[in-house]
Amino acid sequence: MLLKEGQRVLFQGDSATDAGRDREDFFGLGNGYPAIISGLVGAAYPGLRIDFLNRGVGGDRVKDLRERWKADCIDLSPDWISILVGVNDCWRFYDSNNKTEPVIFERDYRYLLEPVTAIGASSIIMEPFFLPLRGEMEFWAEDLGPKIQIIRRLAREYEAIYIPLDGIFASAATMREQGFWAEDGVHPSRELIITHMMFSGSHLIISWFLTKTLDAECQR
DSSP: OOSOTTOEEEEEESHHHHTTOOTTOTTOOTTSHHHHHHHHHHHHOGGGOOEEEEOOOTTOOHHHHHHTHHHHTGGGOOSEEEEEOOHHHHHHHHHHOOOOOHHHHHHHHHHHHHHHHHTTOEEEEEOOOOOOOSGGGGGHHHHHHHHHHHHHHHHHHTTOEEEOHHHHHHHHTTTSOHHHHBTTSSSBOOEEETTEEEOHHHHHHHHHHHHHHHOTTOOO
């Protein structure tokens, strides 16, 4: 077990993490993978009394996280910080011709990890991902691929737990149609089944997150 009693876990990222959270609620988790992870851990290990916080903001790129990193990360004193960001750095290039150059992407991502290490917190880095549901998305890998390689290298350098979501979603898409996992190719899918909200794509994220953080023997 890597999570310890009384620790604080902070989720950071873009809309996939934001998931409609209430910005006025300090502990608001939204309706995506952060809320489900919190519920599962709380139900399985109530004695741990772990705080889960969500500060994901829809539309954010790495540079946006950098601008709010002190207030929305360091000042919250997390023991664990989970980061899922990067797909908007790619998306804005193709829909707005607003490119994030790899050197800038690495500089800003490193800016996120340095102070986390300095305060003694542990990092969980989630790989940005997409599924090419539309023809023009076939080209996204040309921009996102090098950014993923940067993130992987930083994860090794900073000894972060790494969750390779791009590969995970690509593998899952061989078993079911791509839209089942990510309804627009970017956001984890949601299906309303009876009275419960089931997040097919989010469940991929959740299963890997819990495997990495609850298994004391996991490989980083």
